Amino acid sequence: MITIGVDDTDSEEGLCTTYLAAVMMERLAGLGEIRGSPRLVRLNPCVQFKTRGNAAIAFSLDTDRPEEAKEVALNALMELSDFSGPNTNPGLVVAEEIPAELSRFYRRALDEVLEIQEAEEIINRYGLWSRSFKNRRGLIGALAAMGAEFEDWTYELLAYREPRRWGTDREIDEESVWRADELTYPGTWDTVDHHHRKVIFAPHSKDPVLFGIRGQDPDLLRSALRTIRSEPPERTVIYRTNQGTDVHINEGEIPDVIENRSYRLRGIVAKEPETIGGGHLFFPLASEDGKGSISCAAFEPTKNFRERVRALAPGDVIEVYGAVKKRTLNIEKMEIVRLTERRAQKAPICPSCHRRMKSAGQGQGYRCRRCGTKADGKVEVLLPREIKPGFYEVPPCARRHLSKPLVRMRNGKVYPSR
Numbered sequence: 001m002i003t004i005g006v007d008d009t010d011s012e013e014g015l016c017t018t019y020l021a022a023v024m025m026e027r028l029a030g031l032g033e034i035r036g037s038p039r040l041v042r043l044n045p046c047v048q049f050k051t052r053g054n055a056a057i058a059f060s061l062d063t064d065r066p067e068e069a070k071e072v073a074l075n076a077l078m079e080l081s082d083f084s085g086p087n088t089n090p091g092l093v094v095a096e097e098i099p100a101e102l103s104r105f106y107r108r109a110l111d112e113v114l115e116i117q118e119a120e121e122i123i124n125r126y127g128l129w130s131r132s133f134k135n136r137r138g139l140i141g142a143l144a145a146m147g148a149e150f151e152d153w154t155y156e157l158l159a160y161r162e163p164r165r166w167g168t169d170r171e172i173d174e175e176s177v178w179r180a181d182e183l184t185y186p187g188t189w190d191t192v193d194h195h196h197r198k199v200i201f202a203p204h205s206k207d208p209v210l211f212g213i214r215g216q217d218p219d220l221l222r223s224a225l226r227t228i229r230s231e232p233p234e235r236t237v238i239y240r241t242n243q244g245t246d247v248h249i250n251e252g253e254i255p256d257v258i259e260n261r262s263y264r265l266r267g268i269v270a271k272e273p274e275t276i277g278g279g280h281l282f283f284p285l286a287s288e289d290g291k292g293s294i295s296c297a298a299f300e301p302t303k304n305f306r307e308r309v310r311a312l313a314p315g316d317v318i319e320v321y322g323a324v325k326k327r328t329l330n331i332e333k334m335e336i337v338r339l340t341e342r343r344a345q346k347a348p349i350c351p352s353c354h355r356r357m358k359s360a361g362q363g364q365g366y367r368c369r370r371c372g373t374k375a376d377g378k379v380e381v382l383l384p385r386e387i388k389p390g391f392y393e394v395p396p397c398a399r400r401h402l403s404k405p406l407v408r409m410r411n412g413k414v415y416p417s418r
Contacts, residue, residue, distance in 0.1 A: 001035065002066050004073055005093045007056035007141025010207065011085025014167070019160050019208040021057040022237045024076040031072065032063025040156060040239035041145040042401045043109045045248060046260035046323050049087055049137055055401070056141030057239075058148065070094050074131055083133065091119075091138025093146060094129045101126075102147025109144035110248050111261050119143050152245040154408075157221035159210040159233040167206040171231040174199050180213075180227035186407040186416075188215035188224055189244070190396040194418035195304050200397050208234075214243060216408070246404040249321055254285065255292030262323040262402075265294065266337070269316040273298075273309050281306045282328075285320065295328040296320055302331070302394040305417065311386040315340030321403070332403040333393035335412065342383040348375040393417050 006024070009017045018040060025034050038059035047054055063069050073092060081090045101122060108114060119139040123130050132139050161170070177199045181191045191201045191213060202211040210233050213221045218238050225236065252263040267285040270293060275281050279300035286293040298309040309331070312318070317338040322330045347357045350368035357366035357375055366375045390413030393399070393406050406416040 001060055001062050001096065002069060003058060003060045003095050003098055003146050004069075005056065005058040005091075005095075005142035005144075005146035006073075006077060006138070007091050007145065008088060008138030009077060009081035009090045011082040011088045012205075013082065013085065014206040014208075015080060015082040016160075016207045016209055017055060017057055018158055018237070018239065020076060020080040021059065022158070022160060022235055023080060024073055025059060025237075026235070027072050027076055028061055028063075028069055031065045031069050032061045035060040035062050037155075037238065037240035039145060039148055039150075040241040040243070041106070041141075041148045042242055042248075043141060043144055044111060044113065044260070045262070045400050045402060046325060047113055049089075054141075056138075056145035058142075058145035066094070066096070070129055077131070081133075089132070089134040089137040091132045091136060091140070091142045092130060093123065093139065093142040095126070095146060098146055099126045102143055103149050104147075106144040106147040106149070109140060111250065113260055114140050116140065148242065150240070150242055150245075150247075152247065153240050153242060154244045155215055155218050155221055155238055156241050156243060157213045157215075157218070157225060157236060157238045159212070159225065159230075159236045160208045161210045162232070162234045163208070165231060166208055170202055170210060172199070172202055172211065173229040176227055176229040177201070180224040183227060184215065184220045184224045187217055187220040188213055189405045189407050190214050190399060191224070193396045195395055196397060198397060243401045244404050244408060245402065246321070248323075248402045253292075254287040254294050257294065257324050257327075257329075259324060259326070262321070262332075263329065264319055264321050265329065266317070266319045267293070269312045269314055269318060271314055273312055275310075279306070281309050283309070283312065285318070285329075288317070294324070296322075296331055297328050298331050298394075302398045305331075305392065305394045305398070308334075308387055308392045313340055313342055313385075323400075331394070332400055333391060333406065335391045336387055336389045339385050339387070339389060342385065343380050344383055345378040346381050348379045388415075389413065390415055 041056045043054050193200050213224050215221050248262045250263050270284040270286040273281050273283040281298040284293050285296050298306045319335040322332045350373050352371045357368045360367040395417045406414040
């Protein structure tokens, strides 16, 4: 048995590491048998070197011809990597046994920005077979994918385009996509965005992916695939993945956060959310012990989620989930733990007709124009709140791969974004 890890073969312009792995597995089938599900492993979403989704792939092959398998894998990588991409630095690793150290390496790759030298030291220490190109950064993802152990996981069915269609508009019948979502949600998710009436499971780039269906059960993914009408896929693969699990989220305290990591932070809304140019929304979140604060942001791509953020008020106790960059947490979802009471001074209500009184003139109090009832001054009233305690999330069109959708959460009151 050998395990193969590969990463960093795509670019912003095209190709795809998952497609490379799919072709690689097909070509290796003549040399042995693929064992278990191939793994699609998402790593730290804050890494600046990523091309698109920061995904690496690993799979296992039962074979008695490992040297031939390495040659086939390398030839596939050479053929289906975009070496012209400035951030494309392919890495390929093959191991007969997975060192225990790689499990810790995977965990760190979810949180940290690891160095190439550390990956090379691991490869040398255990005598692993590897090939790498350009600055060799793909070795990091390849090793992390090989060491990935999923405590929680989901699946993604990826359908790929015929090569002759790459770079052309995708032919997908949207009505059938909505039908597939209707039949399989909540067992599948992020296929469509109901609020914005958009199909979102297909990319718009030149890469080989036709579409991807995410869900909890491979059988439901296949059911959705049968419902969708589209151009004929060249091939499909179901990957087991850490997507939709929140595995990147760390428990933390506001004063202790580290740049380029993702956290769940609890605190008190310190000021009214403020909208700046471009439609981005910011507010400060203070720690409950008063020892620190952090800026929280709901950027314009989060669309209607900003309405939930805009409804926050100073004194609300919330928990926010997201990545920290430049001392600002980019919110992926939030839980309203406790709402503060909002009060205001208003004209009194007439006790007879229950209409709000009007000013009787400066210094003369208030008077009901219908009944003539008088009152001395304003009264304090409790203002209704536009949100309730519970979980809120960004819409599917803005969700990060690793962020757990609320349809997968069973604790507390949730308000899934559709």
